[in-house]
Amino acid sequence: MKNIKIGLIGLGRIGLIHFNNLKYQIPYAEVVMVADPRHKEQFKGVVVGTAEELINHPEIDAVVICSPTNTHADYIDLCAAARKDIFCEKPHDLSLERVITTLETVKKAGVKLMLGFNRRFDANFKKIHELVNLRKIGEPTILKITSRDPGPPPLSYLKSSGGLFMDMSIHDFDMARFIMGKEVEKVYATAAVFTSDEVAEAGDVDTAVINLTFMDGSMAVIDNSRKASYGYDQRLEIFGSNGMAQADNNKHDSHLLVDQEGSHGALPLDFFMDRYEASYRLEMMAFIEALLKGEGLPVDGHDGLEAMLIAIAAKVSVDEKRPVLLKEIRNTIRIKAL
Template identity: 50%
Template structure:
């Protein structure tokens, strides 16, 4: 069996997840190089028996043995990493978002399309077994035509304020997953966006120019309506639920818990709280999305999640930000036609 030689750019939290999966769970893959700006990350190359370590990602891309690149660098490096890898003819998997500028993302989409390389964006929640089951029920006609999509996405604790200052804001670093999931479930494109956001968790987040609590309504071209509620802090755990109501029925998911026990006594019923960390909640989805990428390379097929999905979800995030600030419904074409950026 011919193995695929993979290089990983950035071995922080997400990079380590993919490194561990690729080395331990993908016998058809050789991880031949990793790069990270921190020299201390060289220990990971030694730990996983990766033969090449670089502090400059360009050295990894120029390595002729590297056939595919997994990009897990900070968001503000994604665009240059993608451009360098695609220009060098490497196949690319990249964590979201591609960039915080819609114009840059659109330019990258054109370059990727013209290059012919395989490109996949890391919207891992599409590959979560629970959400995939809901989508399969929709595809089988069990739900009928989707009328209402309800998504709850609440983190157990907010990220550091230092991260928030450079993340692009909650709609781009957090809700962007929910925008993609709403499109995925509705099977249609967004026409209009209305968002309300507040600071109800941590005033320091507000001082950093962001919000921590929001409700967003999306209207789709097929008439479906989606509501998304977000919070940076759910004291009971990582709250991730989806429900789709349609003309023929309803399908939904509950939270993942450490076990499924329940307990009764004279005071009432109790049971386990949801999992408390996204890496525990979505451990299967991270493997499944990488399985999709590697299988596409082996079969010479185009991944189902690509640059366009990143562009559309970013545009929705920008529209939500404008809607919140101006207290109005924003048509998505306002954003896509003017190449409005996150900072607007």
């Protein structure tokens, strides 16, 4: 079986994770070139070039985009023109209009585009998804997702992130669609600033509760915070007509101390790079396998678009203090079947 030859743009935190997985952990993947202005000529034995050189390299089959968000759509368009398949970290742009035009470009070019919603590949959440699909809990009616970071990012990041809903909650919006297997009809969100003056300075919020109503009337409740003093809090519970299923935090270890003062155990892992280390590898493996087998992608541009629509509706809900129907957001722009 031939190798899929990869070019990777951006060697920040996520880019380095994907680079190391592709180079050392994933069979049938070969990193041919990387592009990052902080590196010259070679990086860990791989040739460094410009993004344009990489995209147009005749040997490269697919491009992994891990550069800043404001470059994603331009690189996707260039990859489509060069007939390169694409893996892109979310979101692929902060403008709904630009997202739709790039999805149309990708579709017209006939190339594959996978979005980086790595939590779908986490073993805990994937198991819950399987249990729901096997009808082990009957018809799912209530989903609860807790997602809290250990601390807010720096002001420079907050100003360019697109806000809590587009940057952080968007993973939970995708997870809600993935676990429930249903589409969202209505969004109602409340939010505030509790953790950092820099969050308010950036015009953002750091704490939110989002209620989603699906087309069949079933519901999801998502709570987000930029600061959990005890670590990276990632939990999920789904309730159905025949039972319920839960996924708890991954912790530093599984010890339990019981004494006269009570029960004591380890804290949750520190941050997403620890908590989701395996899921990053598995999502990239799924991308490579889909290219090798000529199969459909497990997460595509449509999934990214749907999560983005929910994020926009949540922001409108907070600003206007009301429930927002997703069709309101769709009606603001021409959205074709993608």
